[in-house]
Amino acid sequence: MQLEGKTALVTGGTKGIGLGIAVAMLDQGMKVMITGRKKSTVTEVVKKLSRKYKDNILGHAGNVTELKDQKAAVSMLKKEWKKLDVLIANAGVGHFHSIEDLTSKQWNEVIDVNLTGVFNSCKASIASLKKTKGYIITIASLAGTNFFARGTAYNASKFGLVGFTQAMMMDLRPYDIKCSTIMPGSVSTYFNDHKPSKKKDAWKIQPEDIGQMVLDLLKMPARTLPSKVEVRPFRPPSSYK
Numbered sequence: 001m002q003l004e005g006k007t008a009l010v011t012g013g014t015k016g017i018g019l020g021i022a023v024a025m026l027d028q029g030m031k032v033m034i035t036g037r038k039k040s041t042v043t044e045v046v047k048k049l050s051r052k053y054k055d056n057i058l059g060h061a062g063n064v065t066e067l068k069d070q071k072a073a074v075s076m077l078k079k080e081w082k083k084l085d086v087l088i089a090n091a092g093v094g095h096f097h098s099i100e101d102l103t104s105k106q107w108n109e110v111i112d113v114n115l116t117g118v119f120n121s122c123k124a125s126i127a128s129l130k131k132t133k134g135y136i137i138t139i140a141s142l143a144g145t146n147f148f149a150r151g152t153a154y155n156a157s158k159f160g161l162v163g164f165t166q167a168m169m170m171d172l173r174p175y176d177i178k179c180s181t182i183m184p185g186s187v188s189t190y191f192n193d194h195k196p197s198k199k200k201d202a203w204k205i206q207p208e209d210i211g212q213m214v215l216d217l218l219k220m221p222a223r224t225l226p227s228k229v230e231v232r233p234f235r236p237p238s239s240y241k
């Protein structure tokens with residue numbers, strides 16, 4: 001894919017991995033719309049980015065759990081830029097408790113955002129992506145293949161997302177739409193109320209590294225599709241004796 005001038009929608013692009021991916025694509029001359037739940041946050045991030053990227057950045061406030069919000073984002077993007085080439089279904093949350101302590105509210109939120117949210121973003125985008133022979137990249141996790149204690153909701157959502165993306169890939173391949181899922185290990189972000197620290201998080205994957213991976217996927221020759229990509233920190237503290 002020639003990237004300059006291509007358009008992308010990044011759900012959950014106000015910070016963390018989504019923002020890292022958005023900036024990587026903007027640096028390639030792509031036009032990017034980011035979303036997030038809070039209007040003031042979306043506006044603030046767009047304002048900051050527009051200093052460098054001018055009209056190539058747009059924002060839309062909405063919740064991925066609402067199909068109508070996702071349709072509104074795609075519609076606004078197409079009104080401005082006429083077409084949609086890439087969807088990055090990234091927005092996600094986590095609650096990590098033993099099954100005994102995990103509440104129904106927490107379970108529902110994780111499943112709603114991480115699974116139904118991705119379904120909604122894809123549903124809202126597929127008709128447009130068919131026209132451009134576009135690309136959908138979902139952000140799953142190594143938690144989509146490795147299970148752990150206190151991970152019931154998050155593991156279920158990410159195992160589910162990996163399956164969802166692979167099945168969707170089979171559905172959309174006949175339309176020349178590519179689908180991939182990226183499965184990161186620890187990334188230095190605000191996830192689960194973490195405060196990123198340059199020093200303490202130095203061993204972790206950085207959001208811009210996932211941005212680089214997205215560019216690599218988009219630039220892959222048309223004949224080739226890395227459909228499921230695992231990525232992990234090379235030197236986690238646990239690897240040292």
Ligand SMILES: NC(=O)c1ccc[n+]([C@@H]2O[C@H](COP(=O)([O-])OP(=O)(O)OC[C@H]3O[C@@H](n4cnc5c(N)ncnc54)[C@H](OP(=O)(O)O)[C@@H]3O)[C@@H](O)[C@H]2O)c1
Pocket residue numbers: 011012013014015016017018035036037038041062063064065090091092093113117139140141142183184185186187188189190191192
């Ligand atoms: N950090 C890691 O170690 C790691 C590892 C593997 C996979 N992941 C996955 O990577 C994705 C991004 O997480 P992150 O680490 O970058 O976390 P983050 O720093 O907390 O960012 C999450 C983003 O998602 C948005 N968001 C959350 N819920 C939303 C909703 N219901 N509707 C719309 N936007 C929503 C947030 O925006 P607002 O708060 O402004 O709404 C924010 O932009 C998630 O799917 C996560 O599961 C993270």
